[in-house]
Amino acid sequence: MVEISTEQGTQPGRLLELARRAVDSARQALERDLAERALARLADAEWLVVDGLLSVSGKLAGHPRALGVIKSHGAQFFSGADLERALTVPADTRTSVFRARGGHARNEVYSWYLRLWPWEGNDLLYGLLRIEARADAATIAGASAVSGWLLGERAPIATPDARWDRLLYPIHDVETYLKARAPRDFALSRASRLPRLPGTGT
């Protein structure tokens, strides 16, 4: 349950948007909290792969075996020739590690781009991931190995999700689980919005 302020207006459409943002924010906080608790239980040989930014949490950003896998590329870290090089990196190849600044980042992390599938014939972002890891020299040294592990996760393909070219199957698996566990009225119904008849279950 989240609380929203009605001071910004009572127009239903506006309220719905406020509610969505509030729920989104609460979800992110829960996810962050969950990730930090998972880190505390992480064994020596285990890694935590986070769907999204690592830099939103100081604990995550500073952990040596935490990775953030970003599928959407709203934040832009380069321009000009560097940007072109980053967005046209071939399949099975990564860029060099760079310091990620800007965007939603609150903590400093190192990052690099990794192409899972050939983009030729598709758009530039096809199969392109950005990886975040601790801002440390060890990250630079281990970037190739980590990239190899992630490339291995291309199979099984995360279909039928439309983002399969960038969606790692284990993350797709978690999403499927969460969707199955979500309350029935959590997702917007595409079914009939006719009023329900009492006692009929319809």
Next chain:
Amino acid sequence: MTARPDPVAIGRVVATELKPSTPHQFHFWTANETTIGIGAIVKVGGGGTGDEGRVVYGVVTDGFAYSDLATPLHDVIGAEGDPARAAESPTVRQEIRYWTAAVLRQIPEEPLQPVPLGQVFVASDTDVAQALRMDAYLHSATPTAIPIGLYTSGGLESPVYLDADFLLGPEAAHLNISGVSGLATKTSAVEFLLASIFRHFPAHKGKVAAVCFNVKGPDLCFLDQPGELSDEDRRRYELLDVPAAPFERVHYFAPLKADGVNLNTLRTHPDLVDDVTPLTWGLQEVVDFAEVLLNRDDIDAKADAFIDYLRDRVLGRSFEDGFGNSHQVGTFADLDRFFRLVFDGLEMSGRSDTWRTHHIATMRKVRNRLSNISTRCKGLVTDDGPSSDLPWGSFEDRAVYVIDVANVDPLGQDLVFARAVSKLREHLERRDLGVDAVVVFVDELNKYAPGDGPETYVKKMLLDISERGRYLGLVLFSAEQFRSQVHRRVVGNAGTQVFGRMDMDELATPGYQVLSPATKIKLATLPVGELMVRHPHFTQPIFVRFPKPPVLRGRDGMGRFPATVDLPFEDAVARQLVHLDRRIRPNQVKDLIADRTEEDVRRALAAVRQKRPEDVLAYFRKMLGGRVASDAPRERQAVPPLNPISDEPY
């Protein structure tokens, strides 16, 4: 007292718009690692997990495995076209096990409703009894349960029982078993079931016996000899409460070979042959079944009328033929004499076309067919002499009577079957057989009651047993390879139907459309010792396992008791007499029969077999008659002509 642990759910019913639950079918999922499979019995609900306490029992008829793979192409792309790489994927794709089950029973039975969403449990022993409605005849005041095998699934070994009222009458009756040949499943199953019937036949239903026709090889020749059983088999016998021992009372009958003294069976090993009684019939026994021996073209009203005339007026009574000859026809030899004299009489009198309203052509045809019987079935049918038959009227309780016709001419097999079954029926109708119910086991039903082909006497008899036998206690246990090719009314009247491993072509026939593809696959790969059973109380087919029969299998029996070669005539006669009286020395017999015709010896031997006298040798000697030494012809004294008037010498 320790509390029973609560059962752990192994699955959950799911219903979608595309695959909803119905009153007869439901779907559920389980973990990937599960003990259930096709044929497993499951329970839905119970213990408050169902819909208001409703409990549903079902049997798994189909299984599916799903993953979230949208199309096979995606897997190819994921593996980059290399199957080896697909196996190296660090994450295993999601997969589920999804099962379809057919409803066996719902409690309460009314109102009959779709299966509710609920937890699914593996059935327990009690659940199996409930699901198969066995509780009604297993725990009643007069139990009628007869074990047929063990339901083995999910680590359970639960006895499955048939209802004697529905297996041996009067409610329903008969059992039909189908399966590919060569696995010995059909014969083994019947042997085990007979042992089970003999142990569990309800006391209030009286006495029971079995008549088995051995129609091929040595299949049923060693029912009284113990076979090898594993510890596992013995344990199963214990669970089913059936003695793991061969049949105590087995009586073997086999026709003689053409020589009239050696037995026409594979049970001729010296240690066993003494238990085999020769089966020989004369004219009196055969004539009532003349129709069996006449082919379709022969059976017309005229031939039929003449056979009836012979039966009513001629056979077994004094008869004047109208040409001054009197007849007492009791044997084929007498019959031949009768025909010869009648034909001679007709010829002499110039009335060569009809005799007592019967046309001579009809008479010749009937004579020809009847005379041929003793030729074609030589050894079974004797030209003359007494017959040797089954002990009609004194059948023993829990005894098996094996009639070995494996090496007999097909015509002879038909004759044996028709007469034996007719006599059984006749005695059961009069309630003077000695037992109250008889199980008749006939293998190779494809041959004796095919779905197409001519209407033979044997087929008519099988139909008659199938349709009316249950009222008399005459129960047919039949076996065949292709059920689809057996007469529909014969298999259709079988209350209990059993299936061993089946041929896929056979499973593709319309008779098996009610089975799911998975059940068909299971049937096509069924191991030896496992069967699928349909019984009136079971709403769905059930798979059961039965132990190896406690008797020596035919093939093994031939290894342990190989058949002996035919003995010379004198030795064979001596052996038969020694069998009847151990005091007789073979040389005594050989001296007696030296210089005697084989016909005389056979006739005397048959008389001894029938009479079973105290002093066998003396009776045999008496029947043989005094030896008439042939004298050398004496030289005739010439009588001179009295008054010679010419040169002629007479």
